[in-house]
Amino acid sequence: MKQLKVKIITVAKGLSILLVAIAAASMNANATFSADSCGARATAMAGAFTAVPGGSEAACANPATLLELASPEVTAAYGRLYSGLSDDSSIGQGYFGFAAPVKRYLQGSAAFSWSDTRLSEAYSESYYAVSYATSVYRGIGAGVTLKYMRRGYTSDSYTALDPVFSGGYSKSALGADLGFFYRPRPAYALGLAFRNINKPDLGLDASDPQPVEVRAGVSYQVRSSLIDLDAAFAGPDYTISAGAEHVFQRRYALRMGLASGNDSRRSVNLGVGGRFGLAAFDYSFTLPISGIAGTVGSHRLAFSFRFGAEAAAAEELAAAADLRRAQDKAALQEEKIRVLQERLDAVSRAAAAVPQPAPAPAQAAPVSAPVHPPQQPVVIIQPSPADAQAQAEITRQIEALKLELQKSRAEMESLKARPSAAKPAPQAKPAPARRTSYTVKEGDTLGSIAEEVYGDAGRWMEIYRANAGSLGRGGEVKPGQVLALP
Template identity: 25%
Template sequence: MSRLVSIASKALAWPHSAEMAENTHGTAPTTEAVPSLRASTFMLFAWTEMFTATEASHLPDREVMMKYYCAIVSGLVLIGSIYAHDGFGVKETGAGLSGTARPRDASSIYLNPASAGLIRANCLSAGYSRLAWGIGGASIERAHGSYVFRRPDIGGAALSFSILNQDVSYYAKLGLTASGEFIVLKRRLALGVTGNWYQTGYRPSQFVGHDDGTDPLFRDGTQSNALGISAGLAANLYRDLWLGLAARDINEPNLAFQDTVGWGKRPMELQGGLYYPIHRYFRPSLDLMWRNETINEEQVLRWRLGADARLPRGFYVRTGFDGTSIDAGLTIYAGSLFGGLDMDYAFVYPLEKDLAEVGAVSHHFGVSIWGIERRPIRVDLVAESLTPAQKVQAGVDNTIVGTLQNTGREACGGFSVTLASIDSDGQWRIIYPVKYLDGAPPDSLISLDWNWKPSEAGEWTLRMSVDDDGRNLPELSGKIEEKRKDNNTVQKLVNVAPAGSFKFEIEKRNATVTRLEYVVEERPLVPVIFFAPGSSDLDAESRALLGEYALRLAKNPDAHLAIEGFFDTSDGVECTTASELEIRRAEAVRDAILSREASLDGRIRIANRLDCASPRYRIDPSKVIRDKSLIADENRRARLWVEFPEQESVVAEYELACGQAAVPQSVNIDKRIIDLIDRNEDVKMIIEGGFSA
């Protein structure tokens, strides 16, 4: 008993031992009974002495009374201090309890409920803490766990628990959190709320000789329950600058056993902070915390400062200061497991001299398992409309106008837009060219137009597909990740009228017809096929393009096709032996066309000539700064062009004499021109007129 009294005297003489619990980041003092808080330190030293004594009947009455007094006072004071500040996640502990504006893992919801709406993925966090490790006879342990289910662009929900255990008492809470994510003024904002069910209790079996039926303290039971409400906010202010605000235990839940025990409430805490990652090696957080209580007649108001650093090979270190302790932490990240695995450690060293002398440090261990990150999808491309600009006629060019919109909240990268038709045999045909856009800003309306020349009159179905390169018609072949894909197409049923006739009249006497000639329009077919280094194989896109060549040649029986292959030093061949590769490329193009239309045999010729001194590129090398491989890509090609061997050029000129009295009502056109136009669908006639003063 003398040892017990001496230890108690030392403990009760400590002037600031009330701060010890908070220095471990596991407990905190209460408001009204500050002088009695010294008994908590007394309990830490003397608990074993009191409750491992012999039977109560073997002790004098004074010792029995002392035992009950010490147990009740010190135990209640400790429990009161524990549930005033029951601890946070391991990462936050290592950063000085800062980071209201920065979600680190699932346990961040203890600090700010809004964190559930901002962490990068689903996360399961668990931790174990040993508080006041160096104090003999003290066994204060804390375990916690939390799981956050994250839904991008919506928010998150979380379930959490925490239990702090001591030999004769415990303190536990179970929390349910909901957080929503919003976009306000193009900035991310999260709001969260947590409902906590608290319970604190004693284990009377640890009191030697204790009788529950006669103890007035526990006449209503050995447990006390209460409900607490917390709320938080996190907002992106500017670029990487974040603001966090949290109000914990707003209703100050009461866990007192008796009405006469005034220090049973959990005081409300308000904390706000800023987070701004300056560099991967320096990501600071600065918080200010206010608690609705006084310690040594001073209001609890503390700065909390922390900083993280991301090191190579998955190591993270952090340090912090909260006015009562110096903290440090370490995280080892393994990205190959699950969506990521964090192994955390934090160390808390108290600044209180007496606590430091007895080694009242705390150690915290944790692990977080991440799910696969679901990046929020904020792009949604919509095909709005498809409209002919005028009455559609067969055999002539008609303008088709399509509109699309990005209804999402973020801009998207480049994508293709394809216009296609269903012909009379039910086959999809691309109406070239396939449009390519560099991107689409949010809430943007974009208009595109195509020239379409239907081959015959009747009902045609047109379809515009957004983010589609047309390779797998009628399926979409896109690359933009969107909220929805079912709104990427729009169809239009178009009635095509028969081709009309035109009448050419000369309205002025001095009009002069200077020249008539025909031209062949190759647009929109691309006259180049590209190859991989050292290869003469065609990819799917090239075969589709050559299939269109075959169809066009079949509709123009007087047209012939010439093909010339080229090579580049990136092919790995010398100039003297490159002709074989050039010819193979030209032959590959020819064979692909003949495989679609065998009737074209005899109308396709290989026009290769080997000239090592001739440059192969069409790009000025002096203008290629970043990627000179573009020149090599351009060189590895086969070039195509259309010829009319029978009639290379037909020109007819007619002149009206100045002052001629009778203006001719018609002009005779060479029959060769008329026959050529009749036989070849894509041959056009251009009429140029002129006049002189």
């Protein structure tokens, strides 16, 4: 619910006040079935997720983003919303989603999701949804979600006297969402979603159609960072949200989002995430800074798991790529140390080549004195201040590189200890009719690879989808990386 307008003092009195307020407002739809995100990742980005491939969370944002799903995925999430209210009311939200690519018959991706939001056992809203996405024209993806929506209230002695509930304590309806997704370049993506396009009616004693919501977004990916900007419109209301995500060590993620609307709702969102093999967890925290008072924020925790041969192969390829990068980094550091050592030796030799004073001529000894060979003077070479400064700077650089090399070698040992990295990268069985893999060369991009393999640079999206689990942010590829060719 967007805003809690009543406070529950006691359970009985609170239910009475809540239901009277609902009846007086003629079941205003602004409080139910809002476009709030279901998973923790999207919530941490303030719901700016329309142009972000959302996996099994896609049904809540844009079903068309399912098109970039590379392997089956399941997500389970739970949220405690608006905790710390002075009336001790408890608002909880649960979500479950499953999504998988469809490779036969209707090629694309499909998903099933369930969501349930409850207020202190007094009120609940839930839905069951099925989603499907496919490519329709030149890389443009379209998706549709069909959902069964239900709104329910608790029956007690107070509601029994209210004529609003004379026809029952719950109402259900069928709803539909439509979405589009397009990635013109690996780093950019555009999304457009329409929610409740059939305006499902969930009123009890009077009509209460859900408003159509239009949501548009654009995202930009560069290396390990992602930025998304969304704008949502539902009737006279609008919401602008922006979210950012940064992934480091290809495992951990930091997220942040801001949202603001014309109904005085403003919030700041923070989140973290981690992926360990095929499993991942995400956490988000939302703090309203206006519009809702008396709360210390909302918390969401989500767990997801990818499975299937494609997911395992992608994880092994990613682990092998991590190991190769660590090895290349260590080799580069060793080469830098060797070059610096040669420079240090050259500076030392130049300092030693300073002209030395000629030894004094030997004095003639008396005939009666024993003859001894002349002693060579000891010459102590003092390098010039410039040479000494150069030697000290080069030595400092060498020591710093040695410390980095130790860290790189420790990282390599850690990566080698991972089961997925210890296994050799899976090799696709060669098909005599076509190539099934491609080894990235220096200067390659997904577009140039598609041009070389298929003769059509516009088919880079097919390679992107087949290798989504092993590519860098924005579809970045590395020399030596092995890509599967669909």
